[in-house]
Every structure is written in C-alpha cells, then in structure tokens.
C-alpha cells in the first residue's frame with residue numbers, strides 16, 4: 001500500500017514579491033513513508049511544509065492533498081488529511097488537561113459518546129499519557145508537552161504527520177521515544193514528514209531525505225546515499241552525522257560507502273576485525 005497522499009507540482013512561493021522563497025519545487029509524499037526535510041536555516045523547510053496543508057498557497061504551481069487542490073479546499077478540510085505539529089508545542093496546547101487536548105480534534109470532527117471515549121483512551125495509551133490525562137499541559141515537561149501535541153493531532157487520524165523540529169530541546173531518550181512512535185505510524189501506512197537539523201535522527205530513522213537549498217530541492221535520496229555526497233552537502237550547510245564522516249575518513253582503508261549509522265559502521269568494522277584476527 002503506497003498511495004500518493006500529497007503531490008507538490010512545480011510550486012513557487014514568495015512572502016513578498018521581491019524575494020522568492022520556494023523555486024519550482026516538486027515532490028510527492030506517499031503513505032508509509034518516513035521522510036526527512038532538511039536544509040540550513042532559512043532554506044524554506046517550514047514554508048514548504050506549510051504548503052502541505054494549505055496554510056500557505058503557492059504563487060505558482062499547485063499542491064494536491066489527495067485529490068484536493070489546496071487553493072480551493074478549506075484549510076479545515078485539509079487538516080483532516082495533514083496534521084501539523086509546530087515547532088513550539090505551546091502554540092498548539094490551549095486546554096486545561098491532556099485529555100481535553102486529545103478530545104478536542106475528534107469532537108470537532110463529529111465523534112461523541114463511546115466512540116469519542118474509545119478514541120481518547122486509545123490515544124492516551126499509545127502515547128503513554130494515560131497517567132497524565134487530567135494534568136494541565138503547562139505543568140508538564142517539554143517532552144510530554146510535545147507528545148501531547150502529537151497525540152492531539154493523532155487523535156484526528158490524519159494520513160500525513162508533519163513535524164517541525166519536534167526534538168529541539170529534548171533529550172535523546174525522549175527523541176527516541178518520539179521516533180519510535182513515528183516509525184510505528186509510518187508502518188501503519190501514515191506518512192511522516194520530519195523537519196529537523198539533527199542528522200543523526202535522519203540517518204537513524206528516515207527512509208528518504210529531501211534537501212533544500214535556497215528554496216530548491218537539491219537532493220531526494222536515502223540518507224546513506226545523501227550523506228555520501230560531501231561536495232553537495234558542503235554547498236548546503238549540512239554536515240553528515242559523525243559516524244558517516246568517520247566511515248568516509250576510513251574509505252582509503254577499505255571502509256565501503258553508504259555508512260551513516262553506528263549499527264552500519266559496527267557491522268563493517270566487525271567483519272574487518274574478523275579478517276585481522
């Protein structure tokens with residue numbers, strides 16, 4: 001199962017006419033994908049992502065969410081398809097309990113009674129939030145607030161989840177927990193679009209990476225293939241994860257290309273140890 005959920009066709013965009021921000025961008029997002037959107041500050045990641053649910057409309061070209069053209073379908077209807085977790089979860093949380101945050105979206109979509117309760121409980125369980133259901137989000141830690149913001153979106157069952165730097169300020173443990181949740185959602189057929197500056201997360205979790213430079217897509221590849229292109233990356237301000245740089249430094253000693261995770265590195269290294277010993 002891999003339907004095309006979002007189709008971006010030759011879009012350009014400018015906040016003010018003198019300064020183009022996106023230039024002739026085309027891409028598709030399919031169900032089951034775990035896609036990372038990377039690029040230096042100001043390269044246009046957030047601007048592009050806001051086109052996925054109609055928060056911004058292209059100046060040229062078109063964006064189709066399913067069959068819906070984002071220029072003509074109301075943002076509210078698109079939000080059922082594409083859920084957006086903003087960089088700062090506090091912009092999204094506005095109710096006095098975790099439970100109410102989670103109930104809000106599905107209730108607005110028309111769920112009520114036992115069906116709504118079931119949706120809330122399933123969501124609380126899935127995100128490990130059941131014990132905090134009556135807590136006020138403001139008193140919870142940053143990681144739990146992020147989980148609550150994602151859970152509130154999940155409760156509406158969008159097909160695509162867009163997360164703008166969701167791990168900023170989180171420790172590794174919380175970041176991993178979030179990535180595991182996203183991995184499961186992708187396996188269930190949702191699409192994940194993860195905007196991040198954390199290349200280790202990209203290498204460890206994304207199946208596909210889109211690299212933006214000055215509002216243009218300059219690479220659409222697997223993490224392993226992308227991180228093996230240092231010349232291209234040097235023009236984009238993106239540094240491969242340390243283990244990829246280590247593997248590249250050892251290429252003259254026979255380390256193969258395409259290594260960007262600790263697991264991949266270890267597998268190769270152990271094979272070579274076997275040869276030496």
Ligand SMILES: Nc1ncnc2c1ncn2[C@@H]1O[C@H](COP(=O)(O)OP(=O)(O)OP(=O)(O)O)[C@@H](O)[C@H]1O
Pocket residue numbers: 015016021039040041042043044045046047048
């Ligand atoms: N609301 C706005 N009005 C005018 N210009 C904007 C607005 N938002 C972003 N820009 C400009 O558009 C360009 C792309 O910004 P965008 O926020 O999409 O980049 P980004 O890749 O998400 O960056 P970051 O990694 O810092 O979040 C930048 O030059 C930015 O200054």
Ligand SMILES: [Mg+2]
Pocket residue numbers: 045046047164
């Ligand atoms: Mg941004």
